[in-house]
Amino acid sequence: MEPEVLEAELILPTYLSFKRVQTYEKYPKGQARGRHWKHLKQILQAENYQNYPPDEPNYVNIESPPSMHPCKRICDITGFEAPYYDPRTNLRYANADVFKTVRSLPNEYVQRYLALRNAAVVLK
Amino acid sequence: MPFISQIDRQSDYNLVSPTTPIVIDNGASYFRIGWAGETDPRVIFRNIVQRPRHKVTGETVTIVGDHNPALMKYFDCTRSGPRSAFDSNVVYQFEIMEYILDFGFDRMGANESEIDHPVLITECVCNPVQSRSKMAELLFETYGVPSIAFGVDAAFSYIYNQQHGVCNRDGLALCPGFTTTHVIPFVDGEPIYKGCCRTNIGGFHVTDYLKQLLSLKYPYHLARFTWEKVEDLKMEHCYIAQDYASEARLFQRGVKEAEEKTRCWQLPWVPPPTEEPPSEEEIARKAAIKEKQGQRLREMAEAKRSSRINELENELHGLEFLLQQLEQVEESDIPSFLRDTGYVSKQEIDSARNKVTQSLRKAKGEPKSEQTETEKADPLASEKYSLINIPDEMLTPEQLIEKKKQMSLKSMSEGRQRLKQKRYEEEMQRERKQQLEEERRLENPELYLEQLHAKYKDLSERVDQRKRLKTNGNHSNGNNLSGGVGRGERLNAAQRERMRLLTTAAFDRGKGEDTFGAKDEDWQLYKLMSKDNDDDDEGPDEDEAELARISSRLRDLDPTFVPRLETGSSQPAEAPRIRPLTKEDFQIVFGVERFRCPEILFNPNWIGVDQVGLDEMTGVSIRRLPYKDESLEERLTKSILVTGGSSLFPGMIERLESGIRMIRPCGTPIKIVRALDPVMDAWRGASAYASASLFHTQTFSRMDYYEKGEDWLRSYQLQYTL
Numbered sequence: 001m002e003p004e005v006l007e008a009e010l011i012l013p014t015y016l017s018f019k020r021v022q023t024y025e026k027y028p029k030g031q032a033r034g035r036h037w038k039h040l041k042q043i044l045q046a047e048n049y050q051n052y053p054p055d056e057p058n059y060v061n062i063e064s065p066p067s068m069h070p071c072k073r074i075c076d077i078t079g080f081e082a083p084y085y086d087p088r089t090n091l092r093y094a095n096a097d098v099f100k101t102v103r104s105l106p107n108e109y110v111q112r113y114l115a116l117r118n119a120a121v122v123l124k
Numbered sequence: 125m126p127f128i129s130q131i132d133r134q135s136d137y138n139l140v141s142p143t144t145p146i147v148i149d150n151g152a153s154y155f156r157i158g159w160a161g162e163t164d165p166r167v168i169f170r171n172i173v174q175r176p177r178h179k180v181t182g183e184t185v186t187i188v189g190d191h192n193p194a195l196m197k198y199f200d201c202t203r204s205g206p207r208s209a210f211d212s213n214v215v216y217q218f219e220i221m222e223y224i225l226d227f228g229f230d231r232m233g234a235n236e237s238e239i240d241h242p243v244l245i246t247e248c249v250c251n252p253v254q255s256r257s258k259m260a261e262l263l264f265e266t267y268g269v270p271s272i273a274f275g276v277d278a279a280f281s282y283i284y285n286q287q288h289g290v291c292n293r294d295g296l297a298l299c300p301g302f303t304t305t306h307v308i309p310f311v312d313g314e315p316i317y318k319g320c321c322r323t324n325i326g327g328f329h330v331t332d333y334l335k336q337l338l339s340l341k342y343p344y345h346l347a348r349f350t351w352e353k354v355e356d357l358k359m360e361h362c363y364i365a366q367d368y369a370s371e372a373r374l375f376q377r378g379v380k381e382a383e384e385k386t387r388c389w390q391l392p393w394v395p396p397p398t399e400e401p402p403s404e405e406e407i408a409r410k411a412a413i414k415e416k417q418g419q420r421l422r423e424m425a426e427a428k429r430s431s432r433i434n435e436l437e438n439e440l441h442g443l444e445f446l447l448q449q450l451e452q453v454e455e456s457d458i459p460s461f462l463r464d465t466g467y468v469s470k471q472e473i474d475s476a477r478n479k480v481t482q483s484l485r486k487a488k489g490e491p492k493s494e495q496t497e498t499e500k501a502d503p504l505a506s507e508k509y510s511l512i513n514i515p516d517e518m519l520t521p522e523q524l525i526e527k528k529k530q531m532s533l534k535s536m537s538e539g540r541q542r543l544k545q546k547r548y549e550e551e552m553q554r555e556r557k558q559q560l561e562e563e564r565r566l567e568n569p570e571l572y573l574e575q576l577h578a579k580y581k582d583l584s585e586r587v588d589q590r591k592r593l594k595t596n597g598n599h600s601n602g603n604n605l606s607g608g609v610g611r612g613e614r615l616n617a618a619q620r621e622r623m624r625l626l627t628t629a630a631f632d633r634g635k636g637e638d639t640f641g642a643k644d645e646d647w648q649l650y651k652l653m654s655k656d657n658d659d660d661d662e663g664p665d666e667d668e669a670e671l672a673r674i675s676s677r678l679r680d681l682d683p684t685f686v687p688r689l690e691t692g693s694s695q696p697a698e699a700p701r702i703r704p705l706t707k708e709d710f711q712i713v714f715g716v717e718r719f720r721c722p723e724i725l726f727n728p729n730w731i732g733v734d735q736v737g738l739d740e741m742t743g744v745s746i747r748r749l750p751y752k753d754e755s756l757e758e759r760l761t762k763s764i765l766v767t768g769g770s771s772l773f774p775g776m777i778e779r780l781e782s783g784i785r786m787i788r789p790c791g792t793p794i795k796i797v798r799a800l801d802p803v804m805d806a807w808r809g810a811s812a813y814a815s816a817s818l819f820h821t822q823t824f825s826r827m828d829y830y831e832k833g834e835d836w837l838r839s840y841q842l843q844y845t846l
Binding site: 001002004005008009010011012013016017018019020021023026027036037038039040043044046047055057058059062063064065066067068069071072074078079080081094095109112113116117118119 | 133178180181185186187188191192195198211212214216217218219222223226227229230234235236237238239248249250251252253254255265266267268317318320321322323324333336337340368369372373375376716717720727728729730731732733734735736737740741744750
């Protein structure tokens with residue numbers, strides 16, 4: 001190891017005296033250990049929230065509902081108010097100038113702009 | 125950068141009594157750890173772990189938090205980016221969590237066999253019990269912590285600010301954090317989780333949105349937009365617009381106010397070295413070199429010529445000698461004599477001699493004896509074409525054939541003569557013209573030179589224009605925005621026009637009423653479309669010849685004249701004209717982005733999160749409260765505290781006030797305050813809480829954890845008012 005790396009104590013030591021179980025004992029090296037953690041979705045599924053009264057707050061039911069206000073539409077490219085919508089690319093645009101750019105955009109960029117608002121075509 | 129990691133190892137760990145709790149604010153962006161009762165955490169670092177490979181030794185190492193990027197050059201980070209233990213504020217990867225806790229305790233100075241201090245650690249609102257129990261297990265089993273308490277960061281921040289008189293016992297805590305935004309109502313100092321709500325949007329999304337927008341706007345500067353840099357840009361420049369629509373309109377109209385609000389980030393840019401025109405000496409030197417080379421070439425050619433003449437003369441002598449010898453040889457011996465020489469007959473030798481004499485003459489540069497030939501031909505003409513004037517009836521078939529031959533021969537020679545005459549006349553004319561010009565020059569040299577220059581310029585422009593049109597160098601057509609080099613780019617103007625006609629004919633028919641053919645002009649279209657319509661190349665040739673003449677003349681007369689660089693045909697392919705990069709190309713301009721990105725906190729559906737925004741969340745939260753009590757609602761809206769990292773955007777409070785006013789009944793008292801320190805208050809509140817004498821009543825030990833089981837842990841809730 002380089003001296004400056006050691007000096008900065010960049011690297012977490014593998015042995016720490018205050019630990020009862022060291023990391024290398026818990027997760028032995030070179031041993032196929034698979035995935036030992038669950039995704040958030042799996043965790044939530046395992047919680048079995050449906051077995052509890054619905055008025056009891058839990059991680060899932062405290063989520064906010066969709067908005068009641070009409071959605072403000074903005075131009076995907078400039079961020080101005082977007083009265084128009086291009087049916088070919090599905091992008092919203094503010095004026096004729098932006099429309100020109102929209103039509104000259106390569107499809108990859110169109111998809112990336114759409115992906116920003118989670119509207120891209122996802123091929124599976 | 126407003127947030128700076130603080131990772132120096134503490135030395136006073138052993139001096140602290142074991143009853144003093146350790147307080148950890150385990151936020152999705154930053155991890156803060158310190159002693160209860162103190163005002164500031166001891167150690168702060170970004171809650172991320174990297175596991176790169178050391179380049180020299182090849183071993184995988186663990187690096188927690190942010191470090192000096194200069195040191196990262198020793199590691200190969202290509203296969204593992206920074207990882208977080210969080211997903212939407214819930215800890216789910218406990219291996220990573222363990223590294224982070226290791227680092228935190230290590231930097232606190234822990235060096236005993238276990239962590240013998242009670243721990244207060246924050247979690248998100250309504251943390252799933254699985255995550256909570258895993259965390260408890262980790263702390264108990266691995267670190268040997270005697271007792272644990274879990275609390276909510278936003279609640280600690282609210283309590284802290286309440287103690288400092290910023291907000292009341294009843295109120296709302298708005299907490300736009302890193303990955304989520306929470307609203308928690310407080311009644312009598314206790315959070316009411318029934319009335320709380322969460323939107324999965326936060327500072328992370330703002331930074332990500334800004335990063336994406338910038339990289340789409342400036343694809344060629346993609347490498348500049350690192351996460352850290354964009355985070356900095358967000359903190360420095362982003363603000364929340366009072367009214368998004370009107371603010372955007374300002375920018376759309378491009379008024380002065382908008383210009384003032386536009387920020388510009390100049391990337392490092394070095395102007396390309398300007399090419400200086402070559403100096404006099406340089407030109408002279410180049411000319412001298414050229415002259416020298418020319419001289420050498422001429423010498424070489426001369427040497428070659430003389431050697432060839434020599435060769436030819438030798439051959440000629442040899443042949444003449446052979447002929448002389450042949451004359452002395454007897455008729456009958458000729459074949460045997462010739463066998464040695466390789467010639468078959470005397471005639472062959474003769475013709476070979478003729479050939480050699482001719483090429484010798486040519487090599488010596490003597491003019492071909494055409495004149496003599498024609499003169500020779502003239503007297504012979506009458507006998508050569510003897511049969512032409514005799515009518516056909518008087519000739520035999522053989523003679524008829526001969527006559528035809530003679531006729532064609534005659535017409536050919538006559539044609540030649542005429543051509544020669546014409547050439548001669550042209551020569552005369554040119555000479556006359558030159559003489560005229562010379563006279564004009566002598567009359568007024570300056571004027572003449574000027575005229576010549578003007579003519580040269582005009583002509584060269586015309587030639588250039590033609591060439592450009594032909595190779596389509598001009599970029600005037602409007603469809604070139606994409607800068608592509610498709611088929612349309614390669615065609616010349618005429619071909620492109622034809623293509624356009626064809627496509628319009630193919631696609632625009634059938635739209636509306638078909639009136640094609642109603643007018644006679646319509647049919648002209650087919651003429652235009654036909655392929656033979658292409659330009660022929662006669663025109664430019666004349667121009668080019670004239671141009672060459674004038675430039676040579678100018679070169680003779682004007683020593684300062686430098687002919688223009690030849691473009692087009694002399695170069696095999698015209699290089700695409702590249703606009704030189706300017707300073708402006710290296711500027712990142714933030715206009716609308718400054719307020720567009722944080723606006724997603726209020727309009728999460730702009731990034732595809734179909735949930736209410738920050739202002740509406742207060743309404744949702746109040747509606748969710750189990751009791752309908754107008755005076756309570758008024759009390760709540762009178763004390764709204766905004767805390768959390770994303771509340772630092774300028775304009776946040778004003779915007780929230782107008783937003784909340786819109787959803788609350790008319791005349792509702794509304795008071796919104798920002799927390800004293802939206803980033804640190806959660807830890808400070810927790811520190812104050814843990815130092816209270818009754819704190820130990822809120823903790824649970826390892827024994828409790830194993831005895832009471834998961835159901836108890838699920839309903840475990842801290843009491844914030846002690």
